Amino acid sequence: MYLIDANIILEVLYKRSRWKECYEFLNKVKAGKIKAYILNFTLHGISAILGKPEIVVKFLSEILSWRGLYVVDLSLEEEIIASEQAIKLNLDFDDGFQYYYANKAGIKIISFDKDFDKTNIQRIEPKDV
Numbered sequence: 153m154y155l156i157d158a159n160i161i162l163e164v165l166y167k168r169s170r171w172k173e174c175y176e177f178l179n180k181v182k183a184g185k186i187k188a189y190i191l192n193f194t195l196h197g198i199s200a201i202l203g204k205p206e207i208v209v210k211f212l213s214e215i216l217s218w219r220g221l222y223v224v225d226l227s228l229e230e231e232i233i234a235s236e237q238a239i240k241l242n243l244d245f246d247d248g249f250q251y252y253y254a255n256k257a258g259i260k261i262i263s264f265d266k267d268f269d270k271t272n273i274q275r276i277e278p279k280d281v
Contacts, residue, residue, distance in 0.1 A: 155190070161194075162201070177279075242270075
C-alpha cells in the first residue's frame with residue numbers, strides 16, 4: 153500500500169515532464185493492480201486547483217471508479233496532530249497531513265516532494281513501484 157501525494161496526479165493533469173510515469177502508475181491503481189490511499193484533503197486541494205465545477209465533477213467521477221484507491225478522511229483531532237508534526241519537522245501544512253497518515257499507516261508515500269526525505273517515512277517515485 154502507498155499514499156499518493158497530489159503532485160503525482162497534478163503531473164498527469166498538467167502533462168508536466170514526468171507525467172507518463174505517473175500515468176502508468178495511476179493506471180495500475182485504477183485497474184486495482186496496485187492498492188493505494190489518497191487523503192480526502194488531497195482530492196479537495198486538487199479540486200480547488202481545477203476550479204471549475206464541471207471539471208471537478210469529471211475528476212472526482214474518474215477517481216471514484218479506481219478499483220485500487222481508498223480515500224482517507226482525517227478527523228479534526230488528527231489534523232491538529234498532523235499540523236503539530238509539520239511544525240516539528242519543518243514541513244508545510246499539506247505535507248504535514250501526508251506525513252501524518254503515511255507514518256500512522258506505516259506506508260510509503262508516492263511523491264516527487266523531497267521534503268519527505270528528511271522524515272522517517274519512505275518516499276518513492278512512481279517509476280520505483
